[in-house]
Amino acid sequence: MVNGDGFERWLEQELQQTAREGGPSPAPSQAGYHAAHIQGGLHMSGLATAAGVISAKGAVGLVVAVLAAGAAGEAVVTGSVNPSNWGQQVVVQVQTCKDALTGDEHGIGDCVSTFAKQNGPAVSGDHRASGARTNHPSATDHPGGQPTGLPNATSHPTSPPTTRP
Amino acid sequence: MEIEQPYRPGDKEDFDRLYRATYQRIFATLMIILKSPAAAEDATQDAYLRAFKAWRTWKQEAPAEAWVFRIALNVAFSQRRRERLFEIGAILRRLGRPAEPDPTESMQSDLVRELRALPPKQATAIVLRHLHGFTNREIAAVLKIPERTVASRLAAARARLQNRLGDRQQLEMGTSQPHPVPLEE
Numbered sequence: 001m002v003n004g005d006g007f008e009r010w011l012e013q014e015l016q017q018t019a020r021e022g023g024p025s026p027a028p029s030q031a032g033y034h035a036a037h038i039q040g041g042l043h044m045s046g047l048a049t050a051a052g053v054i055s056a057k058g059a060v061g062l063v064v065a066v067l068a069a070g071a072a073g074e075a076v077v078t079g080s081v082n083p084s085n086w087g088q089q090v091v092v093q094v095q096t097c098k099d100a101l102t103g104d105e106h107g108i109g110d111c112v113s114t115f116a117k118q119n120g121p122a123v124s125g126d127h128r129a130s131g132a133r134t135n136h137p138s139a140t141d142h143p144g145g146q147p148t149g150l151p152n153a154t155s156h157p158t159s160p161p162t163t164r165p
Numbered sequence: 166m167e168i169e170q171p172y173r174p175g176d177k178e179d180f181d182r183l184y185r186a187t188y189q190r191i192f193a194t195l196m197i198i199l200k201s202p203a204a205a206e207d208a209t210q211d212a213y214l215r216a217f218k219a220w221r222t223w224k225q226e227a228p229a230e231a232w233v234f235r236i237a238l239n240v241a242f243s244q245r246r247r248e249r250l251f252e253i254g255a256i257l258r259r260l261g262r263p264a265e266p267d268p269t270e271s272m273q274s275d276l277v278r279e280l281r282a283l284p285p286k287q288a289t290a291i292v293l294r295h296l297h298g299f300t301n302r303e304i305a306a307v308l309k310i311p312e313r314t315v316a317s318r319l320a321a322a323r324a325r326l327q328n329r330l331g332d333r334q335q336l337e338m339g340t341s342q343p344h345p346v347p348l349e350e
Contacts, residue, residue, distance in 0.1 A: 007323070007326075007327050007331065008295065008323070011276070011291070011295045011323075011326065012295045012296070014274060014276045015197070015276070015291075015292065015295050015296040016296065017274075018193070018196070018197065018274060018276070018277055019189075019193035019196075019296055025185075025188045025189050025192070026188070027185075028180075028181035028184050028185065031184060031210060031213055032210040032211070032213065032214045033180070033184075033210075033213045033214045033216075033217035033218075034181075036214060036217070037177065037217065096218050096219065
């Protein structure tokens with residue numbers, strides 16, 4: 001009968017021996033992350049500072065919200081008014097969060113939520129200021145005709161428009 | 166006695182310090198889980214790259230060492246799955262012909278070979294416990310699993326290793342019972 005304690009002691013000795021054969025430890029300056037840092041590949045944008053506590057669904061919603069925000073919001077977040085830039089930034093951020101997923105963790109919500117906290121209000125504020133969400137835009141928003149809050153028939157191709165009281 | 170400064174999320178110098186403090190242990194762990202030292206080195210570097218990308222999101226209430234370990238193990242488990250798929254593909258391509266000898270195979274100790282034959286999560290529990298001296302609670306924190314699960318993984322892994330390697334351990338430790346020698350008549 002094998003002694004359990006003896007086996008564990010042997011196990012530890014063998015593992016220590018294997019670990020000693022591992023070779024030298026490279027300095028941080030030789031590490032891949034350091035090279036990427038030097039090249040600027042990991043330059044953290046405001047987006048990359050994301051962290052916190054929302055669910056993965058929230059993260060997806062956040063992406064949608066950011067994508068839906070106006071050019072002002074885009075410029076706030078990414079410093080660019082080019083949608084391809086800010087859209088790409090969001091995609092990069094989501095990927096970064098996915099990369100950082102560890103062990104048995106599920107979802108990227110933790111990672112993305114700080115972004116929501118830090119950038120969401122700014123985006124939301126600018127977006128609101130732009131008047132993009134109002135249901136009653138001013139006449140200057142619709143210079144070509146009378147604005148109406150009611151949807152037209154083409155907005156609901158599968159169902160008839162309803163009338164408001 | 167020098168007091169260890171706490172890590173600050175996002176700080177490059179602190180990440181360098183974390184790298185120096187953990188590299189050897191993480192590399193040693195991945196070397197046992199993965200197929201070769203080269204694969205372990207690539208995975209270790211990949212893990213630190215991922216960790217560095219997420220360094221600003223690290224929360225100080227969780228130990229940084231456990232956090233980076235978790236990232237590294239996640240990378241290793243993914244790598245192991247890819248290795249398995251590659252091996253299956255190689256078997257299918259060979260179609261019954263004998264496999265090319267793996268030069269790293271003969272350099273592996275029996276223990277390492279058996280550890281690599283274990284499910285990766287069981288092997289990880291063994292390495293964290295018996296190489297790094299983590300307690301069940303610490304292993305549970307690293308892997309984000311209940312302590313009960315750690316205990317059952319350790320028990321299952323030990324039982325299998327003991328079954329496969331017990332004789333060797335007895336010989337090396339000099340604890341084997343001498344085989345009875347029949348008396349000559």
